[in-house]
Amino acid sequence: MLEVLPFPLRMKPPPFLLGAALLFWGWQCDLVLLGALMAVALEGSRVFKSRWDFTGEDFRRVWMLCTLLFLGAAVFAFTSNEGPSAFGNLFQDANSTAQRDAALSSSRTASALFRWLPIIFYPFIAAQMFSARDTIPFTSVSVLERRRQRRAAKAGQLFVSREIFIGYPYFATCLIGASVHPAENKTFFWGVAGLLAWVLWSQRARRFPALVWLAALAAAVALGFGGQNLAGQAQRFFENLNPQWLARMMRRNFDPTRSVTAIGRIGELKQSGEIVVRVEPRFGEVPKLLREASYQMYVKQSWQTHSQRRLIDRSTGAGFPGFTIVPEEKPQPTHIWTFSASTPKPCTVNLACFLPGGVGLLPLPPGCGRVEELSAYLLHKNDLGTVLAQGPRLVVFDALCGPQSALESPPEKAADPPPSLRERVLTGALAGSPDLNVPITEQAAVDDIIIEAGLCDMPLPVVLHRLQKFFSEKFRYSTWQDAPKGPGKDQTPLSRFLLTTRRGHCEYFATATVLILRELHFYARYSTGYAVHEKAGDGYVVRERDGHAWCIVWDEDKQSWLEYDTTPPVWEAEENKQISAWQWLGDALSWLRFEIARLRQGQGNLQTYLLWIIVPALAIVIYQIVFRSGKRKKPGGPGVQFAPLLLPGLDSEFYELEKRLAALAFPRRDGEAASHWLERVLKNSSLTEIRSSLHTLLRLHYRHRFDPLGLDAAAREQLRRETRACLEQLSQSQTERS
Amino acid sequence: MTATDSLNGREVFRKVADNIARVMHGQTGSTRLLLAALASGGHVLLEDFPGTGKTTLAKALAKSVDAKFKRVQFTPDLLPSDILGVSIFNQRDQLFHFHEGPIFTNIMLADEINRASPRTQSALLEAMGEGQVSVDGERHHLPDLFFVIATQNPVEFRGTYPLPEAQMDRFALQFKLGYVQPEEEVAVLAAQSNNGHPIESLTSCVTLADVQALRRAAQSVRISEELRRYVVDVVGATRKVNGVQLGASPRASIALMKSAQALALFDGTDFVAPEQVQELAVPVIAHRLVMEPQARFSGQTARGAVEEVLKKIKVPV
Known part of the structure; x- marks a missing residue:
């Protein structure tokens, strides 16, 4: 069954x-x-009588079209409601902000999708209403039913698909779509109650009086009204409770004032190839380095700002020591933030980077004085030129820079007059400025290098030139560090690098350079950020492994900081050895994530790409449905359409007789066989004379029409002759009667 | 078709119909349908209230033909092996020997078939569809003439299992005998009051070979392409009637065509006319339709659906 x-x-x-x-x-x-247009078109099927002869396969195609529309709408709703970035951040760092954003994004996506449901599934209900079929095979919409059908076919069993009419499911879809109403009023409740009452009235049990039915309905409506009010109050209570509870549970810490280096770490230094920044030159040259932060104090293999270090509560965003808030010069739509009073030269790059957890350091080109179109909520800056942003997960902005721009403050000058180089080298006197500070544990090694490289009492340009040459000739870039052994095993990691191993990665070189320059009484700071070298399309991509450290040194003549990088240039080639064979896949995913995030900000091209994919796909599906297999027909009998058939015996004279008798008020009905009709006709007493002739004629006519062998010549002549005689007889009797 | 076969076919029909008429009073139409199924190679399901003569009609046919006849009374505890047969281990030769069940016969009366469980009912599927049975992985062919006459009480009666759709589809025709007219019923009483039940004295009037000749004759009746399409039109239309959940299958088209050929033979013509198709449409198609519950509640019947189709489809004239 x-x-x-x-x-x-x-x-x-x-x-x-x-x-x-x-x-x-x-x-x-x-x-x-x-809504009105859709309603009129749908109900127009009651007036418009032509129907499409859709098969089960056609319905399946329409269903597929609706499914595609649904998926497309889901992607669109998800991307336009910050879904990818919200969920991406949730997976990376499940703090309370990320959770709240993800929840908000998913609820907005679901709301938009629900609202569009009646539009998405409209083609299917329209196909049903304008179809010649009363119902749709369940196999058209159900994968399970189709699987059952295939199994039955394999087993050679009879399978008949169940038939459905999707009127009520679509009705429910409309109600669900309407339930996402923006208005905070009671019209939805009363509208739904009215529509449901309409449905229930048509299906009511006739054995109860209408009054009883109405009373039951009124009771149900009253209960529903009360119930929804209670549910609404409960929902508001839990909505208020939830964020507070989550916020307490999910707090994480973040420290922008300290950079723990890998100095002293043994083994291979590995970094991922994930794209972290995208750079697009707008005007002028592309910067070779993007600086994230600068530090002053080197303490036990880590660099710190001079300010007292304090942990930051990321969930509230409060408490960045040494940072001041940068006021937004022009809010929406340009979002301009200016760091220095002097207007930078128009060297502009467009940068895109992610702010994990909504808080992060901005990678900026050297000399950056202003950023534009940065949709951050808050921007903080410290004296060292580090810019910290609070905002959405992805920020895309233009950075304007030039040599006159001064994002970072001048160095804190030491006591005047400062101790001479010889005095400090020989006596180890303290510098008196954080930008000149050299840890006492590293001083000996640094002094040895200064002497070895011949840097004493040299002007800055000479020092920079000699030091660069010295590092490139005497030192080697390496991401590998052996375990300390032998005579230098008790040295600090930096001293071991300078005096023993003479190989290391950029942090060694940058730290050593800063300390050497400081020992020479040049103000210097340690900077971290990224190197820009990998071209991708019109711009550049910066990967995590492009993370770099270098030195900035104060030029007294120019009164500005110079970027000074002593790491041997082979480091980029060394880092590229870490490229994975699957990097293209990661890049593709990264691109998709980036485009979706840009789409959310109204800047991406993903919408265009989606349009180019969806439009041809829809065109093909619609062509398949409408032109290739759609057969329009006028409503008629339930007969099956065959190719035209050459019907034998249509020249039979018996048809003349039928016409004559029909004219005598004995018409034959469509489904009435000739012999049954003849029996009915012959009940009339006026035709008794031709009764036997009619029986004979019918027998001959049937043989002429339905016997594949047909009539022989004699029988054909007999049919002709006797029909003529019968017609004449009929005419005579008619004349006599009249 | 040779003239001899044709003549023999009609003679066989006449002889058997007359023989049955000695026992079944006022059931000429039913006898005609029963023999149409026999001649077309189909099987018959008789459904009616108890005591209307279903079993008697089946037994009368069986007795009229000099062929092997078995009767199986279907009960809820009947097993498939009770019908098909069973392999029994013989200790003497250490081998399994297949013992044929009652299905290995020419005419089988499956009495009150809907009293057996669906499992047992389904045991007949292969036999009725393909003329063979498979037991323990071995195929056993049934005789060339294998004709099942099943009887059943209306499914609304207590202690019955409705036949599955696939099983119903295996029956070429289903019809009711109905209550006979009062004068015919009086004749029945009169026939039984003298020398016991008249069926006891009924003897065979045709042989197995005669029935085979009848089948060959029916097969050789001509049918035009136009009428074949009419058959397909009628059957196909049942799949689109409002209230019908499951329409008739192509097997119904085949059964309708073959039994119409048999009727044409009985009517003395060697080609099929539309009237024969129309006469058989209800007995051949109606039992294969599954009506929607809503339609059933509103009083719509499968028979009514077929009659509606016959009225709507333009009949070839």
């Missing part, structure tokens, strides 16, 4: 219910015109 589908899947809704539901949906979603 067939498994019977539930009633709502098989029953037809009462007339005009679907139109009313569409109007209601349009009203609730502020799409009145669209």
Whole structure:
């Protein structure tokens, strides 16, 4: 026995219910015109009598089209409601902000999708309403049913698909769509109650009086009204409770004032190839370095700002020591933030980077004086030129820079007069400025290098030149560090690098350079950021392994900081050895994530790409449905259409006789066989004379028409002759009667 | 078709119909349908209230033909092996020997078939569809003439299992005998009051070879392409009627065509006319339709659906 589908899947809704539901949906979603148009088109099927002869396969295609529309709408809704970045951050760092953003994004996505449901599934209900079929095979919409059908076919068993009518499911879809109404009023409740009452009235049990039915309905409506009010209050209570509770649970810490280096770490230094910054030159040259932060104090293999270090509560964003808030010069739509009073030269690059957890350091080109179109909520800056942003997960902005720009403050000058170089080298006197500070544990090694490289009492340009040459000739870039052994095993890691191993990565070189320059009484700071060298399309991509450290040194003549990098240039080639064979896949995913994030900010090209994919796909599907297999036909009998057939015996004279008798008030009905009709005709007493002739003629006519061998010549002549005689006889008797 | 076969076919029909008429009073139409199924190679399901003569009609046919006849009374505890047969281990030769069940016969009366469980009912599927049975992985062919006459009480009666759709589809025709007219019923009483039940004295009037000749004759009746399409139109239309959940299968088209050929033979013509198709449409198609529950509640019947189709489809004239 067939498994019977539930009633709502098989029953037809009462007339005009679907139109009313569409109007209601349009009203609730502020799409009145669209809802009215859809309703009129759908209910127009009652007036428009032509029907499309859709097969089960056609319905399956329409269903596929609706499914594609649904998926497309889901992607669109997800991306336009900050879904990718919200969920990306949730997976990276599940703090309370990320959770709240993800929850908000998912609820907005679901709301948009629900609101569009009646539009998405409109083609399917329209196909049903304008189809010559009363119902749709369940196999058209159900994968499980199709699987059952295939299994039955394999087993050679009879399988008959169950049939559905999707009127009520679509009605429910309209109500769900309308439920996402922006208006905070009671019209939705009363509208739904009215529509459901309409449905229930058409299906009511006739054995109860209408009054009883109305009373039961009124009770149900009252209960529903009270229930929804209670549910609303409960929802508001839990909504308030939830963020507070989560905030307490999910707090994390973040420290922008300290950079722990890998100096002293043994083994291989490995970094990922994940793209962290995208650079697009707008005007002028592309900067070779992007600086994230600068530090003054070297303490036990880590660099710190001079300010007292303090942990930052990321969930509240409060408490960045040494940082001051940068006021936003021009809010939306340009979002301009200026760091220095002097206007930078128009060397502009567009930068895109992620702020994990909504807080992060901005990678900026040297000399950056202003950023534009940066959609951050708050921007903080310290004296060392480090810029910390609080904002969305992805920020895309233009950085304007030039040599006159001064993002970072001048160095804190030491006591005047400062001790001479010889005095400090020989006596180890303290510098008196954080930008000149050299840890006492490293002084001996640094002094040895100064002497070895011949840097004493040299002007800055000479020092920079000699030091660069010295490092490139005497030192080697390496991401590998052996375990300390032998005579230098008790040295500090930096001293071991300078005096023993003479190989290391950029942090060694940068730290050593800063300390050497400071020992020579040149103000210097340690900077971290990224090197820009990998071209990708019109711009550049910066990967995590492009992370770099270098030195900035104060030029007294120019009164500005110079970027000074002593790491041997082979480091980029060394880092590239870490490239994975699957990097292209990571890059593709990164690009997708980036485009989606840009799309959210209204800057991406993903919408265009999606359009180029979806439009041809939809065109193909619609062509398949409408032109390739759609067969339009006028409503008629339930007969099956065959190719034209050459019918034998249509020249039979018996048809003349039939016409004559029909004219005598004995017409033959469509489904009435000739012999049955003749029996009815012959009951009339006026035809008794030709009774036997008619029987003979019918027998001959049938042989002429239905016997594949047909009539022989004699029998054909007999049919002709006797029919003529019978007609004459009929005419005579008619004349006699008249 | 040779003239001899044709003549023999009609003679066989006449002889058997007359023989049955000695026992079944007022059932000429039913006898005609029963023999149409026999001649077309189909099987018959008789459904009616108890005591209307279903079993008697089946037994009368069986007795009229000099062929092997078995009767199986279907009960809820009947097993498939009770019908098909069973392999029994013989200790003497250490081998399994297949013992044929009652299905290995020419005419089988499956009495009250809907009293057996669906499992047992389904044991007949292969036999009725393909003329063979598979037991323990071995195929056993049934005789060339294998004709099942099943009887059943209306499914609403207590202690019955409705036949599955696939099983119903295996029956070429289903019809009711109905209550006979009062004068015919009086004749029945009169026939039984003298020398016991008249069926006891019924003897065979045709042989197995005669029935084979009848089948060959029916097969050789001509049918035009137009009428074949009419058959397909009628059967196909049942799949689109409102209230019908499951329409008739192509097997119904085949059964309708073959039994119409048999009727044409009985009517003395060597080609099929539309009237024969129309006469058989309800007995051949109606039992294969599954009506929607809503349609059933509203009083719509499968028979009514077929009649509606016959009225709507333009009949070739």
